[in-house]
Amino acid sequence: MTVQSEIAGASASEIVESVREQRERGLLRPGDALPPVRALAERLGVNRNTVMAAYRQLALAGLVTSKGRGGTRIADPDPIAQEGYAADTVLRDVGTGNPDPDLIPDPSAALAGMAGRPVLYGEPVIDRALEGWAHDWMRAAVDPALELRLTVTSGASDAIERLLTQTLTRDDAVALEDPCFLPSMNTVRLGGYRTVPVPVDSEGMTVAGLQAALEAGVRAVVCTPRAQNPTGASLSAARAVALRALLADHPYVLVIEDDHFSMLSSRPYHSLIGPQQLRWALIRSVSKFLGPDMCLAVTASDPETAERLAMRLSPGTIWVSHLLQRLAHTLVSDADVLERIRAAAAHYADRNAAFAGRLSAHGLPTEVGDGLNLWVPLPVPARGVTAQLMRRGWLARPGDEFVLADAAAASHLRLTVHDLDDDDAERLARDVAAAVSAVSRVG
Structure with missing residues (x-):
């Protein structure tokens, strides 16, 4: 069935919102065909490019699929791809x-002596011992001209979601690597933001791709400087210099670096974040080397971003357990x-x-x-x-x-x-x- 009568709007964002609303109300169902671009443009009295832009935004948000000559249809809300083991398979x-479970350090000995005193409501979000160790770890990766603040989240994906939430509003554009890490892709789509793909080659994000994304008005850029998932690419020194030069003209764009492989990486760390960047965050999770169940990431960021992030980690409600933080610090302080x-x-x-x-x-x-x-x-x-x-x-x-x-x-x-x-x-x-x-x- 092709649906025409309910879709309205005079701009791409209004058309997107109209389709989204019809979908949420059940008036548009999975498999329903949207009108051809020309037909909808004529009915709404807008330029064809406006409808094309709206359909492109809907596709990037995962709300519709393009079938070529088969037209544009409302996407079936099948489970989206996730990282990790597949369920119920004999293959x-x-x-x-996943990391190799045999290579994840055994925390048993560390657990015996790391508890310490109880932590109460109103105390700092980040454990002081972990903060001291992490400050040196993160400071070495960040431009020395940048003022740095630390906080912790329940993993890298949690950090990215919170950072985007405290910076963006629905339908804002986010630049993502293409091909993209599944959790980042799903976080952006489920948050209601528009994805702007930036191609990745053997040296990481391409200069032309990031330039096009910035010209398209992205409010945030999510990048993996090394061990990009799925390609394994890492930023070269020359590529990082070129990308920083582009971003220097966009200091208020939030630049998020996800250095998920960190301690396990064999490549040098080259950052997109230059001294002119006013909104930035570097995230390092412990999941790859201490195990996914640790659910802990350290985030270094500019002071304003750190303050907003900390406000979303209210002590005693959605903070990261200090017991977990102490365990992580005990492990990374152990020479063995x-x-x-x-x-x-x-x-x-x-x-x-x-x-x-x-x-x-x-x-x-x-x-x-x-x-x-x-x-x-x-x-x-x-x-x-x-x-x-x-x-x-x-x-x-x-x-x-x-x-x-x-x-x-x-x-x-x-x-x-x-x-x-x-x-x-x-x-x-x-x-x-x-x-x-x-x-x-x-x-």
């Missing part, structure tokens, strides 16, 4: 994005734990490099980035390859789950292979090559 899951983290970093890098070599030997050249995963380019669509891999006992993650606008990413696999032994790794590499051949024959 070997190589798309999880730090040595285990260094060993884990070497393990991830070595296993990913070894598997990339196996794929290359099977005719699928793959470059090694940074992070827990490999981003594998394919000569065929990844969906067909994942279907073939399921027949061989593997559950892989296709690249189109991470796509905002970059169609080329759909011909990639994101594989998590660091916990495979040599025999399983060779079998998976062989099966990926066979799956590609099978899809090529069908194509």
Whole structure:
């Protein structure tokens, strides 16, 4: 069914709001076709570009899907892709994005002596011991001209959500890397913001992409300076300089850096945040090296952003437990734990490099980035390859789950292979090559 009569508006944002309202009221249902651009523009008396812009905003917000000649339809609210293990599968899951549980430090010894005195209502949000350690950790990554304040959140995604909420209003535009980290993509869409894709190459966010996003009026930029998920790309020094130069003309744009791999990264840290930036935040989670269940991230930011963020972490209600903060500090202050983290970093890098070599030997050249995963380019669509891999006992993650606008990413696999032994790794590499051949024959 094509719906025309209820959609109204004289601007793109008004048309978007009208469609959103009709959808929320149940007047537009999943699968309903929106009017063709030309027809709706004529009925509303607006330029076709206005309707096209509205449909593009709706698509980026995940509210509609474009079917080409099949038109634009209200999206089916299927569960959106999430990180982590797939539920209810007997297949070997190589798309999880998880760290190796055997490489996560055991907190048992630390738990015995870290409790200390009780913490009461009205006390500081961040534990003083953790703050002292984290200040040195974050200060080394931030331009020395910038004034820095610290706070803590329940992980990096929680920090990004709170930072965007305290800065933006609904339908504001946010620049995201494309392909994009799933939690960041979902946080922006569920918050009601508009995503503006910025392509990523081997050196990180592209200069032309960020320039286009800034010209489009983005109010915030979310970037992963190293170990970008899913591509594994890290900002080069030259790329970071060029991006900082662009952002210097936009000092009030909130720049959020998510350095999720931090202590495990093998690449140098190059920041987008220059001394002219007035709204900024650097987030470092402990989830990759101390374990996802730690649910703790440290955020360094400008004083005003820190104050707003702290106000959203009211003591005693939605603050991060000081017991958890003390545990994290106890672990990262332990020399044996730090040595285990260094060993884990070497393990991830070595296993990913070894598997990339196996794929290359099977005719699928793959470059090694940074992070827990490999981003594998394919000569065929990844969906067909994942279907073939399921027949061989593997559950892989296709690249189109991470796509905002970059169609080329759909011909990639994101594989998590660091916990495979040599025999399983060779079998998976062989099966990926066979799956590609099978899809090529069908194509």
